[in-house]
Every structure is written in C-alpha cells, then in structure tokens.
Amino acid sequence: MAKIKKGDLVQVISGATQARGGDRGKQGKVIEVLTERNRVVVEGVNYVTKHVKVGQTQRGTKTGGIETHEAPIHISNVALVDPKTKKPTRVGHKVETVEKDGVKKQVRVRYAKKSGENL
Template identity: 40%
Template sequence: MARAKAKKSSVRLRLKRGDTVRVMSGKHRGAEGEVLQVMHDTQRVLVKNVNIIKKAQKPTQENPRGGFKEQEAAVHASNVRIVDPTTGVPTRVRSGLNAEGRKVRISVKSGAVLDE
C-alpha cells in the first residue's frame, strides 16, 4: 500500500538550517546540536548527533559484507527549542522588524536578534 502524502502544514516553523537547538522532551532530552535539515511538511528537524539510529546496509560490490550504518533520525519540531546565542539558554522565538525594516527572528528571553 502506498504511503499517504503529507498534508501541507499550516504551522510556521521558526527553525532554520544551522541553528543551535536543545531537545526539551523525549528520549534525548538535554542534548544540543545543530539543525541539519528542516522538514516543513512533517514538522520535523534533523539535529546533528541526536537520535542516532542504526540502519542495515545490503551487500554491494563496493561493500560485499554489508553491515550497519549509523545516521541521525528526525525529531519533531515541538520537542526542540532554539538556544539563545547571548545567554546559552533555550528560548522561544518571535518575529519582528530590524532597523532597516527587514523581518528577523528575535529571542523572547533576551531580545537578541537571531538573524544577521
């Protein structure tokens, strides 16, 4: 049976590739890492060195024995928070305008601008 196509999400994720995030709940609570990929349709993020799984590899001509490969698996975006660059504490993010009138992401706790 074919996999159901994911619906377009109406929730706006305020995460970007390269952000430092901390896992707030779940099996990997407290772990920090860099966002490698944001999947907007499923509301999931791939975080470096968090939620490592082992994936079986079939034997190929290059690797005749096969084996296992470790890789990151996605974490739901609701389980992570962006780490404030000035204080190092996880924070919520809001949108605002900078001096030039450009839309930027702003830390709720410290008021620091996350986008340069």
C-alpha cells in the same frame, strides 16, 4: 515563518533523559528541516542503526553493513538556544526597515526572547 532554520543551535526539550538513555537536554546544530513533515534532523541527536544491503561500487569496494545516522524528530520537541545564555528560549519576530541599494524594505527578523529559569 519558520522558527527553526538549518544551522541553528537547538536543544531537545522532551523525551527520555540522558540518564535513561534518551536525548533530552542535548544540544546540536540543525542539519536539515523537513517542513512538510514538521521535523528536523539535529546533529548528534536521535541516532538510529540502519542495516544496508551489501553491494559493490564501480571500483570494486564493498558497501553496506550496519550504519548509524541521525533520524528526524518533531519540531515541537526542540527549542532554539539563546546565543548569549546558552539556554533554550522562545523565538519572536519583529519588523525592521532595511535599506539596500537606496531602496527601503521592511523585513521580519527573528530574535531570541528572554530565556528564563523555567525553560
């Protein structure tokens, strides 16, 4: 079961610090999860410049040039942020019984473990 999903608030926990031009400590929402490559794309983190060949659309407007967008980073380099404390935390799962239309079903639910000072 995936610990990080699209739309989660995560924090970068490894890499160069922001003082050295890196992204460690930055928080952002997950835009996309690439499960087959174990990577996530986080909003505002790991910006790269991409040179796009100049082209023309149907209307005649020019496209291309230098674009910046977020690149994927490995899922082990981010941690889920606890919504209460706004600190990175570990994720746990617990089984809860949910009743829908008179049918009881057991589902695994994510929850944020207690976030400590050492994370």
